[in-house]
Amino acid sequence: MTDDKIPDNLDAIYPVGERQPDRVQTRNGQPLRDLTLDNLLGGLVDASDFGITAEGLRLQATIAQMAGRPNLAQNLRRGAELAEIPDAVLLDIYELLRPGRAQSADELQAAANQLRDTYGAKETASLIEEAALVYERRGIFQRRF
Amino acid sequence: MANSQNNWARYDLWDERHLSLDRFAVEDPENGFCASASPYDPKPSLLIEHDRIIEMDGVPDSEFDMIDEFIARHYFDLTIAEEAMALDSREFAKMMVDVDVPRERLVKLSAGMTPAKLAEVLGHLNTLELAFANSKLRSRRQPSNQAHVTNAKDDPVQMAADAATAAIYGFDEIETTVRVASNGRTNAIACAVGAAVVRDGVLIQCSLEEAEELRIALAGFTSYTETMSIYGTEASFVDGDDTPWSKTFLTAIYASRGLKARCTSGSSAELLMGFHERKSMLYLEARCVCLQRSMGVQGTQNGGIDGAPLTSSVPRGGWELLAENVLAALLDLECASGNDTRHSESEIRVGAKIMPYLMSGTDFICSGFGSIPKYDNSFNASLFNAEEMEDFLALQREYQVEGGLQHVPEDQLLAARARAIDAISAVLETLTPSRLTETQKKSVLYANGSDETASFMPGEVAKMNAVVIEQNITFVDVCRVLSAKGFTTEATRLLSMARQRVTGDYLQTAAIIRDGRVISAVNDPNRYSGPGTGYVMTEERRQVISRMRREVSKRDILDGEGATGQQDSHHWRIEPKGEASPGTDPREVVIGISPGFGVRLHKTTGGVPLYKVLAALLEGIRERGGHPRVVRVRHTADTSFLGLTAARLAGSGVGIGIQGKGTTVIHRHDQAPHMNLELFSQAPLIGEADYRAIGANAAQYALGKSPTPVTILYRGQALGARFHVQTALLYAIETSMIEAGQNPEVLEVEFYDGR
Numbered sequence: 001m002t003d004d005k006i007p008d009n010l011d012a013i014y015p016v017g018e019r020q021p022d023r024v025q026t027r028n029g030q031p032l033r034d035l036t037l038d039n040l041l042g043g044l045v046d047a048s049d050f051g052i053t054a055e056g057l058r059l060q061a062t063i064a065q066m067a068g069r070p071n072l073a074q075n076l077r078r079g080a081e082l083a084e085i086p087d088a089v090l091l092d093i094y095e096l097l098r099p100g101r102a103q104s105a106d107e108l109q110a111a112a113n114q115l116r117d118t119y120g121a122k123e124t125a126s127l128i129e130e131a132a133l134v135y136e137r138r139g140i141f142q143r144r145f
Numbered sequence: 146m147a148n149s150q151n152n153w154a155r156y157d158l159w160d161e162r163h164l165s166l167d168r169f170a171v172e173d174p175e176n177g178f179c180a181s182a183s184p185y186d187p188k189p190s191l192l193i194e195h196d197r198i199i200e201m202d203g204v205p206d207s208e209f210d211m212i213d214e215f216i217a218r219h220y221f222d223l224t225i226a227e228e229a230m231a232l233d234s235r236e237f238a239k240m241m242v243d244v245d246v247p248r249e250r251l252v253k254l255s256a257g258m259t260p261a262k263l264a265e266v267l268g269h270l271n272t273l274e275l276a277f278a279n280s281k282l283r284s285r286r287q288p289s290n291q292a293h294v295t296n297a298k299d300d301p302v303q304m305a306a307d308a309a310t311a312a313i314y315g316f317d318e319i320e321t322t323v324r325v326a327s328n329g330r331t332n333a334i335a336c337a338v339g340a341a342v343v344r345d346g347v348l349i350q351c352s353l354e355e356a357e358e359l360r361i362a363l364a365g366f367t368s369y370t371e372t373m374s375i376y377g378t379e380a381s382f383v384d385g386d387d388t389p390w391s392k393t394f395l396t397a398i399y400a401s402r403g404l405k406a407r408c409t410s411g412s413s414a415e416l417l418m419g420f421h422e423r424k425s426m427l428y429l430e431a432r433c434v435c436l437q438r439s440m441g442v443q444g445t446q447n448g449g450i451d452g453a454p455l456t457s458s459v460p461r462g463g464w465e466l467l468a469e470n471v472l473a474a475l476l477d478l479e480c481a482s483g484n485d486t487r488h489s490e491s492e493i494r495v496g497a498k499i500m501p502y503l504m505s506g507t508d509f510i511c512s513g514f515g516s517i518p519k520y521d522n523s524f525n526a527s528l529f530n531a532e533e534m535e536d537f538l539a540l541q542r543e544y545q546v547e548g549g550l551q552h553v554p555e556d557q558l559l560a561a562r563a564r565a566i567d568a569i570s571a572v573l574e575t576l577t578p579s580r581l582t583e584t585q586k587k588s589v590l591y592a593n594g595s596d597e598t599a600s601f602m603p604g605e606v607a608k609m610n611a612v613v614i615e616q617n618i619t620f621v622d623v624c625r626v627l628s629a630k631g632f633t634t635e636a637t638r639l640l641s642m643a644r645q646r647v648t649g650d651y652l653q654t655a656a657i658i659r660d661g662r663v664i665s666a667v668n669d670p671n672r673y674s675g676p677g678t679g680y681v682m683t684e685e686r687r688q689v690i691s692r693m694r695r696e697v698s699k700r701d702i703l704d705g706e707g708a709t710g711q712q713d714s715h716h717w718r719i720e721p722k723g724e725a726s727p728g729t730d731p732r733e734v735v736i737g738i739s740p741g742f743g744v745r746l747h748k749t750t751g752g753v754p755l756y757k758v759l760a761a762l763l764e765g766i767r768e769r770g771g772h773p774r775v776v777r778v779r780h781t782a783d784t785s786f787l788g789l790t791a792a793r794l795a796g797s798g799v800g801i802g803i804q805g806k807g808t809t810v811i812h813r814h815d816q817a818p819h820m821n822l823e824l825f826s827q828a829p830l831i832g833e834a835d836y837r838a839i840g841a842n843a844a845q846y847a848l849g850k851s852p853t854p855v856t857i858l859y860r861g862q863a864l865g866a867r868f869h870v871q872t873a874l875l876y877a878i879e880t881s882m883i884e885a886g887q888n889p890e891v892l893e894v895e896f897y898d899g900r
Binding site for chain 2: 010011014015016017018021024026032035036037040041046047049050051052053056057059060063064067068069070071072073074075076078079080081082083085087090091093094097098099124127128130131134135138140144
């Protein structure tokens, strides 16, 4: 981005729900406009429809990047990578990243491999590998309880 | 004071004040009691070699701790770092308060500055300049506010009513938490349902252990989190049971589920946790805020937070808290600017603390504001609470500043509370075995806090939560119940909030939702560049924040006076009996009453009915041997001229002038208008007995004596604040009744009750 300016065309694409609602689909492939109370009561959509998709997150990442927020964009890209991964898997990896949970870099490396190989989460896997290196140098693998 | 150690009595007075409960810490950098610029803070430095940072703030990369490492790897825009670090810090500080330097330029340069450099820059700005910089740097144009909604019983019925209350008062976010860990579900459901009664778009958070908080969000009852704690030293971070990497991963998890997230940090956390490394509070917080931008979280809750009372105990503490928030704004983070902990027992310190924030605006002025009474706040008392809500409204009104809140008429408020109680009762009674009586519901409707409610107790609430968890109840179940029980609007609003996470528009920086529309730093960016730019309050909004309870208008005064006049008409009668001529009786004292006295005005600002006032003056004159005569002065309502006119008609040359609001003077015919014998200007304090004494003194002057002047007891009341609205309106009524050039009339006065 140059000249410290927010590009004008952001107005055309954001908020996505207002400016380009047809571009958004639910996790089950329903269009956004079908997420109505009637459809919910009629059983045509259910709770599982009300989550963001990886594609939706990548779009928001692009918007963040255009708005001059590369770090936020990166976080949203990581989010996109994690969108389809089950809660339990994510919470287990989060737990493993906390101090003293993993006893060696190998455990974190295994988690990184799982993210990359099973789920294609490359950016997030790199983050975990980076943690493994730093934890080693700073003694974070020490048992805490 | 019997036990006083003080020599000077004024210290005894000061020791009685709330301020005396506050403790002040001696500045002591060695032990971490230092707001900024500790001698142990590093000098700013940044060495880059082949696009790798090899030294930051005096630390070589081989010695980087986790925080240094994360910042070095993820924070910097290397294309600008060299230029940014080479900038003179004072020069950059000047740019921060220069309306002609755009925010984007400052944000961009900040991405090339180390924590020590940023702390050094802020050190050049005084409190006023910080507030001004904040008005320019904060990310979203429209300021907002967040509420705490909790109660001591975790009672979902009260919680729903209070969430509706918070929503109708204007809060865009509601943060709740529990007294009993297992009660999170019903708290979250109650807040979501209560807010939905009022409008579509209030973001809800239930602050809990991370995994449980996430589960509640996934069930669709909450939309954001803000309790991901960040610390400025490695040892504190590890004791907080996280690392920059684990927190970054958690942040990405929230994003992956379409949930808004902000981190939290704040000075004195490291000091309280015992790992401050002798660094100043601001430098440690600069590390925290740089780390948060590195992580890619959209925003922060900072400005002391739980540590605010400790930060406030050191010199420059209040300045430091504001500096933290300005730093967050400079780094382009949404800033929920603290003001969520009672940092002092002194109401003066509380009011002073909020002012720079109200003047500059922030993304969320408080994070949050205790919308419930202090004792019901499960986070502990906030800076402002239900008790002080109207004080906050008065500040907004007085300085025409946007704090996000507004006065609500009682009928609207009670209607919202009643509907919230009915809605949550329908949900709980359908989905759990709980039952509520009408008496229990009513106890919540009118309650200030949980002391007055007769609804659920924590034990019963825990049972409900067990059912909610066991049945895996989500927002879909709640929507179904609401819809079936006639709360279609609320069901639609609840659904609308769940729908927001499908688009994820509110994941962008500083997003709030108003009437279903996302407003963030992307589509409503703050571009303040001097007067008339940035957030300018609309006339409609100005009218809204100008409303208060107990507003008084001329109509109110006239209606009140009319009612008193009606009531009092059976006590007395005054009748004009032709033009008054000068008297000859040397014992005569004339009372000159004002044009509106007993006509449209019927009691003094001290609340004494005017017939009693006149009767007391007459009695006082007679008991000292004077002969009173009452005249109506028509050409003036000014006390001095009323008195002088009366004096010149009096055979003795002594007269009393009195206005309808009760202000009285004793005057003599040969005095200059404003050189009277005795003046009683503090009408609100003058009682019936005083008027009698004034009459008596007038009679003594008439007989050539020198009585002791009447003294009215004054104990320092803010009479202007209490009475001047009424006084000005009453006096305007009087002046409107003046008939220029008309001579005074003699009055025949008759009292029906034997006076």
